[in-house]
Amino acid sequence: MSITIKDIAKFAEVSTSTVSLVISGKGYVSNDTREKVQKIIDEYNYKPLRSAQQLASSQTGNIGFIISDIHLSRSEAFYSRILLGAELEARNHDMYILLSTVGAKIDIPHGVPRFLNNHDVDGIIIAGSVPVDLVYCIRDLKIPTVLIDYRVDGVDFDSILMDNRNGVQQIINHLISNGITKIGFVGGSFYHPSIKERFEGYQIALVNNNLGHIAQNEDYHYLIDYETSVECGDRGLAILLKKVPELEAVICVNDTTATGCLQYLKRIDKSAPKDIKVTGFDNVNFSAFTNPPLTTVNVPKVQMGVEGLKLLIDRIQNGISVHQTRLIPVELVVRESTFLTDTNND
Amino acid sequence: MSITIKDIAKFAEVSTSTVSLVISGKGYVSNDTREKVQKIIDEYNYKPLRSAQQLASSQTGNIGFIISDIHLSRSEAFYSRILLGAELEARNHDMYILLSTVGAKIDIPHGVPRFLNNHDVDGIIIAGSVPVDLVYCIRDLKIPTVLIDYRVDGVDFDSILMDNRNGVQQIINHLISNGITKIGFVGGSFYHPSIKERFEGYQIALVNNNLGHIAQNEDYHYLIDYETSVECGDRGLAILLKKVPELEAVICVNDTTATGCLQYLKRIDKSAPKDIKVTGFDNVNFSAFTNPPLTTVNVPKVQMGVEGLKLLIDRIQNGISVHQTRLIPVELVVRESTFLTDTNND
DNA sequence: TAATAATGTAGAAACGCTTCGATATTATTA
């Protein structure tokens, strides 16, 4: 039917093993032979059949990407950008990504993504929080795994994290250097490590600036809702302002929550930055288009996906023994929700 | 290493071919034998190796899912719900989904999703609009293909569409039966067929209600922006109200755009439904949480993914000759952005 | 009851690749 490695070998007048070596780049092949074979391959646009490669090499060429369905459909493109980055890098290694969403509750072992039980992946990426039972299950499977924007205490995985604490510190320095000190925090519960880290960054930065009394004062903190959402921000700022009417700024755990704060301000006929400074986190695509545009922290989402896949490939191919954590730097993006400026800051 | 079909055959004291027949459910196997073999399979938790199956059967067991990167990251979980549905149904057929995003421009044939050139999929789902060149390319490849929420004039594919015209008609009937007639439309350009259909539905419904003059009056229509977005709705309603101050209702092409209208109303110190009725379309997850909650049209997104995959499987397995279009019914969801009610309508 | 059809099972040949030796040639070292 289609053209096979045998055909190429015949046309190039070499053995199939030589063709295979040329394709994989392994072993010894003379330059002359390599070029001759490559020319034939190109001429016939030959692509080795994946299933045959897989069967012979006992590698699947697939990466399993696990994400909670909530994250995928609610988190405003944050995780889908990570997926995008992973896919981008997967192409460079000629691998495919098998996507699987998981619910908040899954029963082990029947409810786990199929590719786990079926041995259909060479490695796994977990993006964002998933049920811990699943994490334990995957650890026991001993499949190479990388966590992106997630970690589980007591489980030692390679991971890609963003520097949440530093990001919030940048925000706080930005506020304090402009004379703002009465700074509140609106977030979600600590079900996700990033939320916890952002709040910790908030507390540390305040303490470092001799504002420990605010860092400790629960009136300044709204950390109740399980999921972060627009409504969470709306409700959160309302409650904070009731307790602390003199609040000067509110740091939101992410851009979505910050949108909620802006919404609340508008409802009570106030606005940022005039009455109160509002900041977000993540720099998702809509954050430049809120009214006013959000000061936030840019998280290189696509790059996190790329790095995650690179790390995973590294482990699959080289089986490095010690687990790595890569902390991705983040960067303050100043827009008008904190201070009106003349300079255009994109 | 792992357990193979040979092991199962040995333990069950049958041939490998019999085991294979039991697994696939094809051919003739006596009940006794079937049960005996199945018991062994279960006992050892045996799963056939995909690559071997694929090689022997020359089927990949994969479905390619193509979506524009804009759709994936901007369209508020609409398309990711479709993806979810497709994945759900893929599981029932023990197939995997290979996801590929494409940009607004791609060069044929090098920029097309890899799985096309590499013969790594048995069929393709295209969700939402993609470059037409890609559609032509896929047609020429003669791979079974299903379009979901998209169509291209002159290309005959199986497709899953939603009943956009009927949805808008339901909205208009809802408005008119409550005495509202001065109804505007805010949408995007017609790059996507659904946008065009929704506008057509708007016009048809008006004509049917003896409101043809409004259907024809361009002052009532904002159809400029390429992408539908919050800003598009904000800007659109502003312009409409300038031209038609007595406007009573605005039908938005989707929930995102409707959100923009609500935003604009708030800015000019007006609100829905008091000053003007606002409706959306799609019923995405946030539409129940806007302020006020949006009257909209529910589109069964997950079901569309499921149906798309079913149709695709049908074509792959049975090679049905005539192309099918399945029109998915939609349903009006009345919330408070049109009329304040006593009844709770979820 | 004899011929035919349906049912049930097994053996072995693919499927298209990778990789392990084996062998031959060339380069390097002692």
Add this chain to the structure above:
DNA sequence: TAATAATATCGAAGCGTTTCTACATTATTA
């Protein structure tokens, strides 16, 4: 210069399935 190492190529085995063919056995039909 002889022994060894590095380079280059090939043939063939093997990866774990599916499926074709052959051969029995049992059920159905004339």
